[in-house]
Amino acid sequence: MQKRQLGPDGPMVGAVALGTMNFVGTYGDTTPEDALRCMSACLEMGVDHFDSSNIYGAGRAEELLSRFLKDHGDRVVLASKCGITRRAEQPFDNSAAHMREALEGSLRRLGVDHIHLYYLHRHEVARPIEEVMETLLAFRAEGKIGAIGLSEVAPATFERAQAVGPVAAVQSEYSLWTRQVELGMLQATGRSGTALVGFSPVGRGIFARELPDPATFGQNDLRQGMPRFSPEHWPHNLKRLQAFRSFAADLGESPATLAIAWLLSRGPQVIALPGSRSIAHMQDNARGAMIDLSPQHLDQIEALLPIGWAHGPRYGAAMSVGPQAYC
Template sequence: MQKRQLGRDGPFVGAVALGTMNFVDTYGPAEDKESLRCMSESLEMGVNHLDTSNVYGMGRAEDLLAQFLKKNRDRVVLSSKAGITRNPDHPFDNSPEFLQKALEGSLRRLGTDHIDLYYLHRREAARPIETVMHTLLRFQQEGKIGAIGLSEIAPSTLERARSVAPVAAVQSEYSLWTRLPELGMLQATQQAGTAFVAFSPIGRGVFTTLPPDPAQFDKHDFRRIMPRFDQRNWPYNLARLKHFADYARDHGETPAALAIAWVLARAPHVIALPGTRRIEHMSENVRGASITLSPEQLAEIEAILPLGWAHGERYGEAMHRGPEQYC
């Protein structure tokens, strides 16, 4: 697989990474055996960057990942995150005490003495980002983390954070139906020498040969509360998605592979971060890293799914509280 650098001074990793949120019932029931197989076979395909968080399954994703790391730690660039509390009255905590406890918990669950890339999962708006960066910098100086990352922030926050220490990566949702990063974050990260890690590059599973049926979502599937999947918006979105699936088929590709190829074509510092527990799906994602889209194909895709085409907001009211808004 093609390689891309994880920050100006960071390691080169596969252009497609693997997220672990799907390992813990976020999109319905998950089996550990299936997830472990996906990690193992993905690594053999060149997917050497694995991403998790202390809140995925309240630590269960890290527990599962630890089983895989026992034999593969030296082959993996490991990322995790902290800053979300799951307390509705105080959903984000970037205090030194909270982050210290969260990091120690992640290290313990993952069975490792350091995390290669450690993200602030969500910014606590009332706390200056410069103060938080000093906390993360201390973790780095202690050898507990390698590089610092930030998730779902605005370009202005990246600018302030970099005044304290380098930021190796910014992680934000980015796909053919979520394109806010084009309004500043893609440009800011490229200028800063910061990797842009695009999570949900296949749009919560919509860029697939058989798009999901919201009526069949498991009761634990968090897409149930996302406006784009509700009965007001989904029929309009599905019509566009079918058009894109037809285009992919006509070009001998799957929608997932083409969606990944589109994300990677946006800029050379972009890394695609799909989340799946099925190796069959991950194989399609990895295929996307080998596709080179021509200018004509990019224009054709833009005509099918133009900027702003998706009906409904990406998050409901409660989930909108964390990501920083800009533009």
């Protein structure tokens, strides 16, 4: 697998990373044993950057990951996050006290004394990003984290943070059906050499080998609250997706492979962050970092799925609180 740098001074990691949210019931159930087998298979594929958060499964994702790190921690570049509380009265808390409590909890659950990359998961709007950066820089000075990341922020917030200290990575949703980052964040990270870690590059499963059926989503499936899967919008999206799937088949590739390869073509700083419980799905994802799409192929993809093609917003009202909008 090709390697990409995790920030200007960061380590080289596989261009495809592994998100661990899927292992704790976000899109359906799995067993710890299946999750651990998937992690092992990913590492052998060259996927060596594992991403988690203190809120995934209320800490269960980090606890599960700790079991894998006991034997393979020396081969994994580890990322986690803080800043979301899940409290209705205060969903985001970027205070130094809360962030320190979250960090100590993550270190304990992960069974480590150092996290290579630590993200602010969501920015608390009322708290200046400069203050938050000072807290993260203090964690780094203490040796508890190696590098600082920001998640779902606007380019202006990123640039203010950069003025205080180095930001190694920005994590944003980025795929063929969610391209807001091309309105500033892609350019900003390209200028600074900051890694742009695109999560949900397979579009919440729409580019998997089997198209999802929204009618079968379980009660706890995160996609239940996403308008693009609603009866109003899904039929329109399905037509475009079927055309893309036919194109992928003509090339002899899975839709996921093609979607990942497209994402990685957007810039040398881009890293794909899919999450999956399936070894087969991760094989498709990893292959996306092993093929190069020609300019003609990229033009054909753009014609099939032009920017702005998706019907419906990516999030409903509840989930839209937190990610920073821009442009």
